[in-house]
Amino acid sequence: xxxxxxAIAPDTQHETPQEVVKSLRDHGAxxxxxLMWRQFRRHRLALIGLIVLIPIYxxxxxxxxxAPSSADTAHTALPYAPxxxxxxxxxxxxxxxxxxxxxxxxxxxxxxxxDKSKIVDVGWFVRGDEYSILGPIKSNIHLIGPTKAGEAFxxxxxxxxxxxxxxRLIHGARxxxxxxxxxxxxxxxxxMLIGGISGYVGGRVDNIIQxxxxxxxxxxxxxxxxxxSAALPGSWGPLTRYFAITVILSLIGWTxxxxxxxxxxxxxxxxxxxxAARLDGVGRTGIIFGHMVPSFxxxxxxxxxxxxxxxxxxxxxxxxxxxxxxPPAVSWGVxxxxxxxxxxxxxxxxxxxxxxxxxxxxxxxNFVGDGLRDAADPYK
Amino acid sequence: xxxxxxxxxxxxxxxxxxxxFVTFVVIKLPPGDYTTTVIANAEAxxxxxxxxxxxxxxxxxxLDKPFIVQYLTWIKGVVLHxxxxxxxAWNQSVASLIGNRVLLSMVLSIASLLFVWAIAFPIGIYSAxxxxxxxxxxxxxxxxxxxxxxxxxxxxxxxxxxxxxxxxSVGGLFSPEYADAAWNLGKLLDLISHLxxxxxxxxVAGTAGLIRITRANLLDELHKPxxxxxxxxGLPEWKLLLKYPVRMSxxxxxxxxxxxxxxxISGETxxxxxxxxxxxxxxxxxxxxxxxxxxxxxxxxxxxxLTVIGTMLSDLAxxxxxxxxxxxxxxx
Numbered sequence: 001x002x003x004x005x006x007a008i009a010p011d012t013q014h015e016t017p018q019e020v021v022k023s024l025r026d027h028g029a030x031x032x033x034x035l036m037w038r039q040f041r042r043h044r045l046a047l048i049g050l051i052v053l054i055p056i057y058x059x060x061x062x063x064x065x066x067a068p069s070s071a072d073t074a075h076t077a078l079p080y081a082p083x084x085x086x087x088x089x090x091x092x093x094x095x096x097x098x099x100x101x102x103x104x105x106x107x108x109x110x111x112x113x114x115d116k117s118k119i120v121d122v123g124w125f126v127r128g129d130e131y132s133i134l135g136p137i138k139s140n141i142h143l144i145g146p147t148k149a150g151e152a153f154x155x156x157x158x159x160x161x162x163x164x165x166x167x168r169l170i171h172g173a174r175x176x177x178x179x180x181x182x183x184x185x186x187x188x189x190x191x192m193l194i195g196g197i198s199g200y201v202g203g204r205v206d207n208i209i210q211x212x213x214x215x216x217x218x219x220x221x222x223x224x225x226x227x228x229s230a231a232l233p234g235s236w237g238p239l240t241r242y243f244a245i246t247v248i249l250s251l252i253g254w255t256x257x258x259x260x261x262x263x264x265x266x267x268x269x270x271x272x273x274x275x276a277a278r279l280d281g282v283g284r285t286g287i288i289f290g291h292m293v294p295s296f297x298x299x300x301x302x303x304x305x306x307x308x309x310x311x312x313x314x315x316x317x318x319x320x321x322x323x324x325x326x327p328p329a330v331s332w333g334v335x336x337x338x339x340x341x342x343x344x345x346x347x348x349x350x351x352x353x354x355x356x357x358x359x360x361x362x363x364x365x366n367f368v369g370d371g372l373r374d375a376a377d378p379y380k
Numbered sequence: 381x382x383x384x385x386x387x388x389x390x391x392x393x394x395x396x397x398x399x400x401f402v403t404f405v406v407i408k409l410p411p412g413d414y415t416t417t418v419i420a421n422a423e424a425x426x427x428x429x430x431x432x433x434x435x436x437x438x439x440x441x442x443l444d445k446p447f448i449v450q451y452l453t454w455i456k457g458v459v460l461h462x463x464x465x466x467x468x469a470w471n472q473s474v475a476s477l478i479g480n481r482v483l484l485s486m487v488l489s490i491a492s493l494l495f496v497w498a499i500a501f502p503i504g505i506y507s508a509x510x511x512x513x514x515x516x517x518x519x520x521x522x523x524x525x526x527x528x529x530x531x532x533x534x535x536x537x538x539x540x541x542x543x544x545x546x547x548x549s550v551g552g553l554f555s556p557e558y559a560d561a562a563w564n565l566g567k568l569l570d571l572i573s574h575l576x577x578x579x580x581x582x583x584v585a586g587t588a589g590l591i592r593i594t595r596a597n598l599l600d601e602l603h604k605p606x607x608x609x610x611x612x613x614g615l616p617e618w619k620l621l622l623k624y625p626v627r628m629s630x631x632x633x634x635x636x637x638x639x640x641x642x643x644x645i646s647g648e649t650x651x652x653x654x655x656x657x658x659x660x661x662x663x664x665x666x667x668x669x670x671x672x673x674x675x676x677x678x679x680x681x682x683x684x685x686l687t688v689i690g691t692m693l694s695d696l697a698x699x700x701x702x703x704x705x706x707x708x709x710x711x712x
Contacts, residue, residue, distance in 0.1 A: 214395075215395055215398055215399070217642070218395065218399075218684065218688050219399060219402075219642065219687070220642040220643075220645040220646050220649075220683050220684060220687055221642060221643075222645070222646030222647075222649045222650060223645075223646070223649060223683055224406070224680065226649075226664065226665065226668045227406045227668055227676055227680060228406055230668040231406060316530055317530055317532060317650055320530075320650075321650065323668070323669075336532075336533070339536060340654065342540065342543055345536060345539075346540060346543050349540065352533070352536065352537070352540075355530070355533040358528075358530060358533070359525075359528045359529050359530075359533070362527075363524060363525065366527060366528060
């Protein structure tokens with residue numbers, strides 16, 4: 001009994017009427033983004049999602065440093081080599097065992113076994129393939145890798161040409177993670193513009209735009225994407241192709257956003273504060289950008305954050321079918337193309353790790369988006 | 381109601397005309413045409429095709445005519461004779477090539493739709509009624525995972541498990557002995573025993589989305605005053621729940637067809653490519669890659685038509701189910 005009152009005491013002290021009033025006043029004085037952050041922090045899964053995403057994006061930006069080798073370094077003698085385990089011993093420090101391969105004389109299938117007599121020393125901050133950071137800065141230091149450059153070091157196995165899957169995974173993250181952002185930015189511009197016009201002007205214009213949106217939504221997306229990306233000339237370089245794919249993805253992705261913006265505009269038009277601004281003599285652009293847009297910006301951010309993972313999935317699917325990015329460009333979808341054949345997957349199940357990366361990233365993004373949506377309305 | 385149906389029908393025809401035109405534009409976008417593929421193939425074999433023969437090919441397929449003439453010829457054939465044109469690569473009429481495949485695609489999509497409904501609604505309703513229970517958290521978690529896993533990935537994993545642990549290939553829709561057989565009961569049963577894997581794979585993402593929608597809708601309804609009124613009147617809890625809020629929350633049962641169906645068809649296309657199912661997916665992919673334009677156009681046209689019809693039927697069903705929407709239609 002005594003213990004309980006002691007435990008409660010600090011709380012009751014805290015909630016004197018003056019304190020409550022003060023905390024309420026603080027609440028009102030906080031800028032909206034602080035309130036959103038407060039709400040967001042309460043969504044535990046969203047917070048975990050954010051904690052997962054930040055290092056992954058960081059790794060993608062400095063891919064050259066985090067990847068043990070470049071994306072194209074191939075050990076042609078070691079196709080489909082299984083993942084290695086890092087061992088630590090007092091004698092050798094950190095090391096992995098090398099491979100010895102035997103070829104089945106009947107099926108010509110190559111099988112790898114761990115060869116304990118071959119020891120590959122592994123170290124932190126080793127020198128290896130040269131890469132450039134953020135454009136001009138060149139370096140050849142890698143976070144982890146074999147101390148003797150050029151040795152095989154496959155932490156998650158190798159692909160059909162004996163390239164390190166982990167390095168390709170990290171390099172591929174750049175395209176896979178950025179294509180969602182770039183694509184969403186494009187559909188954001190389209191969606192804001194068209195949805196805004198539709199919602200603010202209303203009437204006949206609104207009707208026509210809505211019919212067009214319904215039309216686009218009623219077409220099965222994948223066949224259309226397939227047809228559009230097959231239309232890209234094969235002579236285009238990887239960078240042009242990358243932008244073409246983002247445009248194709250966002251051409252269809254903007255519709256949902258446009259509907260959202262329109263709905264917000266329609267409901268806000270009737271709000272008292274808009275009427276007040278109009279009576280106050282504020283011009284049309286002033287009302288739209290000074291009063292209406294800020295009041296639904298958080299909702300738009302939330303629905304954008306839900307669109308990014310969808311774009312990533314779409315790019316992965318297209319590249320998987322061989323219609324998106326083409327090798328030598330590296331993205332998770334391109335990597336998964338190598339896993340299209342069930343026999344390849346059966347001999348080298350680690351080829352599916354890019355898929356696992358996609359799932360983790362999309363899951364984390366969905367959680368963050370969910371948290372943002374809850375936080376978008378902090379006054380609720 | 382009749383006026384509503386008539387207006388929707390008119391709108392549907394306009395939509396389809398637009399879809400067919402857009403499809404045709406998209407097919408014509410790439411530089412070159414089918415003869416480019418023929419020339420490339422011949423060069424790959426080390427042959428050289430004389431220009432006169434190429435011109436002959438172009439005349440034969442009507443590729444030398446202006447764009448709009450080509451489109452009108454094609455669409456005239458489709459509307460007047462049900463003739464979808466010729467597939468260049470297969471040298472067959474498109475109709476004979478895709479008839480069975482589109483049918484199987486539709487069977488697969490509709491079966492997936494039923495699967496999605498059968499799984500998503502009970503779980504969604506349960507999640508809402510027992511909000512924050514263990515089951516609710518589990519459903520939400522599985523739902524998120526379902527939305528994050530690409531269909532082809534799931535297909536690959538299923539195939540890998542089947543291959544690795546059951547020693548059988550789960551690809552295809554028929555066992556070898558039935559593949560070319562005529563339709564009979566045995567073949568039908570064989571189809572059903574193969575079909576469930578792709579149905580589950582295609583339906584997972586839609587199920588995850590629908591669970592969340594149903595849950596959110598029902599949660600909105602549960603706190604409305606009419607529920608409290610019914611409870612105050614002493615209606616048994618289960619009867620009250622089933623008769624009012626659950627009924628209202630089941631509206632997406634119909635209204636989701638519009639966005640669920642295009643998604644399922646897309647999912648079906650890619651899953652079929654991975655699992656090599658004899659549906660439209662693999663053929664469409666090949667046709668897209670070789671610029672076999674009438675084949676691609678017909679596929680997109682047929683799939684879109686079926687989607688648009690499905691959406692309209694679902695609108696009608698929604699009007700029948702939900703009195704609020706019915707009155708809105710009758711007024712407008």
